[in-house]
Every structure is written in C-alpha cells, then in structure tokens.
Amino acid sequence: MARKSPLDKVLGKLEDLDEANLSNLVQRLARERKLLETVFDVIRDGILVLDGSGVITYSNQQGRSLIGLKKELGDKVSLLKAAPDLARSLGLDRVANDSRPEVVVRETMIHYPERRHLRIYAVPIASAQGDEFSQKDAGMTVVLTDVTEEKVSVEEKIESERITSVMDLAAGVAHELGNPLNSINIHMQVLQRALKKDLTNSKDKEKADKSLQSCINEVNRLDSIIVHFLNAIKPTVPDFQELNLLSVIEEILHIKEKELSDKNINIQLDTDNKEPVIDADQDQIKQVFFNVIGNAMDAITNKSDIRIIISWENEFITIQIIDRGTGIKKENISKVFEPYFTTKKKGNGIGMMIVHRIMRNHGGEVGIDSKHGSGTIVTLKFPRKGAKQRYLEQKPIA
Numbered sequence: 001m002a003r004k005s006p007l008d009k010v011l012g013k014l015e016d017l018d019e020a021n022l023s024n025l026v027q028r029l030a031r032e033r034k035l036l037e038t039v040f041d042v043i044r045d046g047i048l049v050l051d052g053s054g055v056i057t058y059s060n061q062q063g064r065s066l067i068g069l070k071k072e073l074g075d076k077v078s079l080l081k082a083a084p085d086l087a088r089s090l091g092l093d094r095v096a097n098d099s100r101p102e103v104v105v106r107e108t109m110i111h112y113p114e115r116r117h118l119r120i121y122a123v124p125i126a127s128a129q130g131d132e133f134s135q136k137d138a139g140m141t142v143v144l145t146d147v148t149e150e151k152v153s154v155e156e157k158i159e160s161e162r163i164t165s166v167m168d169l170a171a172g173v174a175h176e177l178g179n180p181l182n183s184i185n186i187h188m189q190v191l192q193r194a195l196k197k198d199l200t201n202s203k204d205k206e207k208a209d210k211s212l213q214s215c216i217n218e219v220n221r222l223d224s225i226i227v228h229f230l231n232a233i234k235p236t237v238p239d240f241q242e243l244n245l246l247s248v249i250e251e252i253l254h255i256k257e258k259e260l261s262d263k264n265i266n267i268q269l270d271t272d273n274k275e276p277v278i279d280a281d282q283d284q285i286k287q288v289f290f291n292v293i294g295n296a297m298d299a300i301t302n303k304s305d306i307r308i309i310i311s312w313e314n315e316f317i318t319i320q321i322i323d324r325g326t327g328i329k330k331e332n333i334s335k336v337f338e339p340y341f342t343t344k345k346k347g348n349g350i351g352m353m354i355v356h357r358i359m360r361n362h363g364g365e366v367g368i369d370s371k372h373g374s375g376t377i378v379t380l381k382f383p384r385k386g387a388k389q390r391y392l393e394q395k396p397i398a
Contacts, residue, residue, distance in 0.1 A: 037060075040060040040061075041060050041061040041062075043060060043062065044062060045062060045143050045144060045145050046059075046060065046062040046063030046064075046065070046066040046067075046118075046142075046143070046144035046145075046146075047059065047060045047062070047063050047141070047142070047143055047144075048063045048067075048079065048141070048142040048144070049125070049139060049140075049141050049142075050079055050092075050139050050140045050141075050142065051139045052139055053078070054078050054079050054080055054087065054092040055076075055077065055078050055079070056069075056076070056077055056078070056079055056082065057139070062144075063142075063144060066110075066116065066118065066144050066146060067079075067082055067083035067086060067110070067112075067113075068082075068083075068112050068113030069082050069083075079092060080092050083110060083112070085108060085109065085110040085111060085112075086108065086110055086118070086120070086142075086144075089104075089106060089108040089120060090104055090120070090122055090140070090142065091104075104120055104121070104122040105120065105121055105122075106119075106120050107119050107120070107147065108120060115148075116146055116148045117146070117147050117148045117150075117151045118144050118145065118146060118147065119144070119145040119147045120142065120143070120144060121142075121143040121145075122140050122141065122142040122143070123140065123141055124139070124140055125139040125140060125141055177222060180218040180219075180221045180222050181218075181222070183214065183218045184214075184215050184218045184219070187211040187212075187214045187215050187218075188211075188215065190207065190208070190211040191208055191211050191212060191215075238280065238281035238284055238358075238361055238362060239281045239282075240279045240280060240281060241279065241280070241281070241282065242277060242278075242279060242385065243277065243278055243279070243280045243282055243285060244275055244276065244277055245276040245277075245278060245285070245310070245317065245319065245382065246271060246275065246276055246310065248282070248285055248286055248289055249269070249289055249293075249308060249319075251286070252286065252289045252290050252293055253267055253293070255290075256293065256294070256297065259297065260297070263297065263300075263301075263302050264302050264303045265297060265300065265302075265303075265304055265305070265306060266304075266305045266306070267305075267306050267307075267308065268305055268306070268307040268308065269308050269310075270307065270308065270309045270310065271309075271310040272310075274312060276310050276312075276317045276319075276382075277384075277385045278317060278362075278382045278383065278384060278385050279383075279385050280362055280382065281358075281362070284358045284361075284362075285358070285362075287354060287355075287358060288354075288355050288358050288359065288380065291351040291352065291354065291355050292321050292355060292378050292380070293306070293308075293321060294351070295351065295352070295376075295378075296321055296322075296323040296325065296376070296378070297323075298325075299323050299325025299326050299327070299375075299376060300323050300324060300325035300326075300375075301325075304323070304324055304325070305323075305324065306321065306322070306323050307320075307321075307322040307323075308320070308321055308322075309322070312384075313381075315383060315384055316364075316381045316382060316383060316384060317381070317382045317383075317384055318379060318380070318381050318382075319379075319380045319382070320377055320378070320379050320380075321377070321378045321380075322375065322376075322377045323375050323376055324374070324375040325375055325376060326372070326373065327370045327371050327372040327373055327374050327375050327376055328368070328370035328372060328376060329372045330372065333368060333370060336352050336368055337352050337353050337355075337356045338353065359380065359381075359382075362382065362383070363383045364380065364381050364382045364383060365379075365380075365381040366378065366379070366380055366381075367379040367381075
C-alpha cells in the first residue's frame with residue numbers, strides 16, 4: 001500500500017479543521033507554492049508540465065523563454081500550438097492510444113522564438129485516479145536543456161578539423177605528386193638517351209615507346225590526383241533541388257553496368273512504393289553513390305551480391321549499401337573518413353572523405369559498420385524533402 005504524503009494527511013482532516021486553522025493551512029500552502037515557483041524559476045533548465053491533452057499546466061521562467069510563451073498564457077495553451085517542433089518531438093501530434101507514454105530522451109531543434117538546439121527529457125505523470133494508469137488523464141513532465149552553445153562549439157571544432165584535414169591533404173598531395181614526377185623524370189632520361197641513338201633499331205624504338213607511354217600514364221595520374229584534391233577542398237555550396245534518390249541509384253548502376261557484368265555482381269534493390277524524394281544537389285549526391293557503390297564493388301570478389309535497402313525513418317530516408325566483401329579491420333574503421341587513407345591498391349583515399357563532407361552539407365549522416373572478412377554496411381541518412389525547412393515559419397503566440 002502506497003504511503004500517504006503529509007499533504008494527503010492534511011487534506012484527509014479538512015472536515016475537522018475550524019475556520020482559523022483552515023485559513024492558516026491555505027496561507028501555508030500559498031507560501032510553499034511561492035517558494036517552489038521561485039526555486040523553479042532560478043533553475044537554468046526549462047520545465048513544462050503537461051496534462052493528458054498536451055496542455056501546459058505549469059511552466060517555469062526558462063521553459064516559457066525557450067518556447068517564446070508569455071507568462072499569462074503559461075498554463076492555458078496547448079504545447080502543439082505554442083511549440084509545434086517540440087510537441088512533434090514528444091509525439092503529441094500522433095493519435096492517442098491506450099498505451100502508457102514512454103520516457104523521451106532526445107535532441108531537437110526549434111525555430112521559434114529563435115533557432116535553438118534543445119535536449120529533451122520527458123517522463124510520464126501517473127493518473128490521479130488511484131493506482132491504475134490512465135492514458136486519458138496521464139500527463140508529462142518535460143525538462144528542456146538549451147545545448148545551442150554546445151552545438152556551436154561542436155561546429156567550430158568540426159571547422160577546425162576541416163582546416164587540419166586540408167593541411168593533411170596538402171601534405172598528402174605533395175607526397176603523392178612526388179612519386180609520378182620522379183617516375184616521369186626517369187623515363188624522360190631514358191627517352192633523352194634514346195633520342196641520341198638511331199631509333200631504326202626495333203628494340204630501342206620499343207623501349208622509347210614504352211617510356212613515352214609511361215610518361216603519359218603518370219601525367220594522367222597527376223591529373224587525377226589534382227582533380228581529387230580540388231574536389232576534396234573546394235567549398236562547393238549545394239544547389240538544392242527536388243531529387244529522387246531511386247533515380248540517382250539506378251543511373252549510377254547503369255553507368256557501372258559493364259563493370260558489374262564483368263565481375264558477375266548481382267544487385268538486390270529493396271524498396272517499397274514510396275518515392276524517396278529529398279532536396280539535394282544532384283551532382284553531389286551522384287558522387288556519394290558513385291563512391292560508395294564503387295567501394296562495395298572493389299571489396300567483393302566475382303559472383304557476389306550487393307544489397308541496397310531504402311527505408312523511411314521519421315524525418316529521414318535511410319539507404320544502406322551492403323556487401324559481403326573483405327570488410328574493414330576494427331582498427332581501421334575510425335580512419336575511413338581521413339584524407340588519403342585507403343586499403344585499395346589503386347585507391348586515392350579521398351572518396352569517403354568527400355562522401356562525409358557532402359552528407360554533412362546536406363544535413364545528413366553517413367555511418368559504417370564492418371567486420372573484417374564478413375563485409376560492410378554503409379548507411380546514408382538523408383533529410384526527407386522539406387524536413388529542414390518545414391517549421392521555419394512560426395507565428396508568435398499572442
């Protein structure tokens with residue numbers, strides 16, 4: 001049996017209290033309420049208490065400040081009206097059911113009264129009707145922590161890491177350029193000596209031709225290194241347009257059709273009738289799939305499968321590219337997005353760095369799960385069309 005609180009004991013004796021004692025009790029409760037409100041108002045976290053209908057029944061000063069709510073409306077308005085972004089993160093826009101509300105721990109972004117990143121911790125409040133929990137009467141306590149500065153700090157750290165990566169790239173390019181330049185120099189010396197001889201000799205002519213072809217190949221390699229370097233460092237602003245991801249994937253598979261056929265690689269594409277439409281830069285997203293699918297093809301042997309799964313998850317479209325190839329060693333997974341890291345004989349080590357940059361610039365995510373000898377799963381998460389701008393226009397609460 002649940003223990004009664006001091007307040008429950010007092011309320012149980014209300015009928016026995018005379019007018020003077022009742023007045024003293026009311027005054028005492030008013031003082032305690034004022035004290036608690038003062039304490040809650042100096043807390044740096046926002047606190048909101050909701051009833052079973054999602055209406056705010058209590059809010060402290062920081063809670064009202066974070067969602068732009070006037071004090072006089074602090075206990076009269078629906079959270080879905082006052083802060084739609086926050087309400088949707090708590091699932092208040094969904095049709096109510098009979099299940100007990102779950103504890104919510106997540107981060108979200110709100111755009112009114114100003115753009116902020118909030119960390120949410122929400123717990124259900126049991127019904128006041130006995131011990132049975134009623135979804136209809138159940139409320140929720142929501143604690144809001146403003147982590148905007150923390151996010152800005154993370155973004156500054158990312159920018160610092162980007163500058164460091166560019167410096168690493170520059171050093172890597174200098175190293176990479178040295179090898180083909182040295183090779184070209186050697187073959188040019190061979191050609192120089194050959195030109196001083198009579199090239200009517202077939203062996204000398206063949207040797208000169210090989211040296212010339214080697215020079216051409218090395219020049220092409222130099223060009224490739226420079227192109228990849230420029231793609232990795234130049235700040236390209238995405239040209240956002242409506243884009244169907246399925247169409248992009250099919251186009252990349254068509255481009256690689258001959259190579260897939262030569263290696264006898266089978267592509268399994270799993271999707272449903274929904275169209276995976278996003279707002280994105282078409283050329284940049286093509287580059288993402290070209291690199292990721294290309295890596296999967298390089299990782300597997302002949303007569304194998306690559307599985308591509310398209311799924312929908314809240315505000316994101318998730319695409320997984322799964323291969324049963326060589327996989328990545330545990331100690332190397334953290335290096336995948338570093339410049340010039342590669343385990344391939346002909347790799348340049350920039351491809352996945354470019355993928356990471358493009359996904360970040362599109363508000364998306366890229367993740368890698370791999371086991372050496374078993375295969376790799378690359379997960380790409382794209383914001384669904386309109387998800388990033390959906391709640392930008394919010395009217396202030398009158």
